[in-house]
Amino acid sequence: MLRTAAAIAALGATLALSAAAQTVPGLFFKEGAIRVLLISGRNNHDWRTTTPILRRILEQSGRFDVRVVQEPGGLNAIAVAPYDVIVLDYNGPRWGQPAETAVGNAVRTGKGLVVVHGASYAFGEMELLADNHKRTGIKEPPWTDFAEMTGASWTDGPPKSGHGKRHIFDVKFTDPQHPIARGMPPSFRISDELYHNLVLKPGIKVLARALDSLDIGGTGKEEPVLWTLTYGQGRVFHTTLGHDASSMDAPGFIASFARGVEWAASGKVTLPGEIALDAPNKDALRVQLVIGGHDFAPTLWRAFDGQPDIRTNVVFQPEAYGKGQLKDTDVLVLYDMMQAISDEQKANLKSFLESGKGMVVLHHAIANYQNWPWWYEEVVGGRYILPNFGPKPSDYKHDIEMKVDPVAEHPVLNGVGPLLIVDEAYKDMWISPKSKVLLKTDHPASDGPMAWISPYNRSKVIYIELGHGPEAHRHPGFQRLVQNAIRWAGGW
Ligand SMILES: [Zn+2]
Ligand SMILES: [Zn+2]
Incomplete structure (x- = not known):
């Protein structure tokens, strides 16, 4: 048994090394592509619609190769090792210690992490955990490191974290020199929920904000919408946007998301400021x-x-x-x-x-x-x-x-x-x-x-x-x- 464990540990180390060096048997990654592990499978949002859209955005940009995991409880260090960046479209029960440790360690040691909309409060919001408890009978403490890793937590307040009525608003870049923002228009419009009153961790860099109008039950303040942070050696991009398929259709969402994933994976952005999905092929x-x-x-x-x-x-x-x-x-x-x-x-x-x-x-x-x-x-x-x-x-x-x-x-x-x-x-x-x-x-x-x-x-x-x-x-x-x-x- 000991020998097997040692062999697995060695294999893990080999995989970690070879992630940069291309071939991982059986995974058939597209050569030169950024490898994305997209975690989904539970959400209080319609993940069965949104996850394929996130995947399509990334793959159509030509920069990424994406694998989707719908049962993240089975993840471990070996499974995570081949990837450059982890994207969360998940909001549900905790994954258990081996999977959470594997993902946490992966980011801490240099992989990228991208948090999309509902994943923002996947493991921290008291009300949600209480809700899960009521439904499943399983009482879970929050994954406290999660908020450190994603740069924010949700609170029951006061003031309570949440959002006003879904509406159309302008997202303005407040750090236009950041690689994710540079090359994008100074602002973009989207129909979405605008999260507010989140408890932000010190050290995050807010890239974009939007005015949370009092008319729709907002705070009347410019709320942060996109931000970045580092967690250990890992780069993290957090977008509160992406409530549903039609939010994800906004050109600003498409570009900021894809560019955010590229940045989290590599520290650089080469993708254009506009990414057209299903762009017509002029040679067709x-x-x-x-x-x-x-x-x-x-x-x-x-x-x-x-x-x-x-x-x-x-x-x-x-x-x-x-x-x-x-x-x-x-x-x-x-x-x-x-x-x-x-x-x-x-x-x-x-x-x-x-x-x-x-x-x-x-x-x-x-x-x-x-x-x-x-x-x-x-x-x-x-x-x-x-x-x-x-x-x-x-x-x-x-x-x-x-x-x-x-x-x-x-x-x-x-x-x-x-x-x-x-x-x-x-x-x-x-x-x-x-x-x-x-x-x-x-x-x-x-x-x-x-x-x-x-x-x-x-x-x-x-x-x-x-x-x-x-x-x-x-x-x-x-x-x-x-x-x-x-x-x-x-x-x-
Ligand atoms: Zn939502
Ligand atoms: Zn006929």
Whole structure:
């Protein structure tokens, strides 16, 4: 046993050393990123919403790699060792001595700590502890070091710590030369709770304050909102902001939080004063998605959302292919069902394709333009024959559970694999013998081919039959297929 303990202690020391030196087996940290341990899992705030937002802010800034712990009671020195900074989005029961000691020691010996909003009074406020006691029957003394570590404690007063009514206020930097503030605007506006009457520890440096208006039950004073301190060798950043998701949407919150985490971790701030979330990628493929003529469920968007390299603009069919409209389009995706098309639209569509730009035709768009043979024979390589457009019209059947198998080697099929999917099947279509089939089903309600590369040789055109309703739209295989098809048609 002694030997094991010694071995664990040695391992702890090794991990502590290697934190700076990059590799920690199994954690797969992004190289060069600041390593963040985000502690959550209990809060009198909606942590299940706020924790993913904090994570997203940090990861989208490009500077951090984040791990979330939702049961901090299991932390110990070894678990904490690989991280540069600990972020608290936690307000709940105490963690027990090993975890608290591990976190306290980590900060004291030089790791960063960031305290967000409700975590401000996680372990110190008497009323909260009494509340916990009532609910759980467990009587806990406050974690007295916590207030030393975070620079403030809450008191039952008088005056009592707390906040007035949530409102919109301006946060003004009072120490604009601090690395966290430098490069940010002198003030920012936020809808949030403004904490007041906290008992601040000597030695903290207040970075920003806001006026706590008497109108909303405030103190009428400029209350501290952001501050820093050192705890042993560790840097601590405390933000009282961040009550909920909409508070966290304020640009000033986003930037001050991310910059505060960077500073706590490294003592420096390299992040810009403004950090845009989901910033548009200027190199993304520009997709024009054409709809109209057939109803559909909004689950379709799932195939288009959340792909940083694909930027989609939706156009309603009677408006599509107008003058100059295809100028800024790299890939056309059709999910419309239309017969009417003006000569001008035809000419624009044709010259788009002849210019070598790609097209993805989805599901019912195979029934478009039945009076335009060039369209279905040469461009799409297939046609769903509507009644009155042929001796034997095509047919459809909803809610078919199909096996759909890849039958070719093609980049569009990467990661798609055999699909088990509930979707609509078409039967008795005309399919060009020159089309190169990529996916096939053996279901008798279908003709068989479920996706093909068209014979058109002046640009890349693909047809995907799948995609009638929510069952198909939310299928990851369908989404992947559509995204691959867009990238392939866009020349990637
Ligand atoms: Zn709150
Ligand atoms: Zn359909």
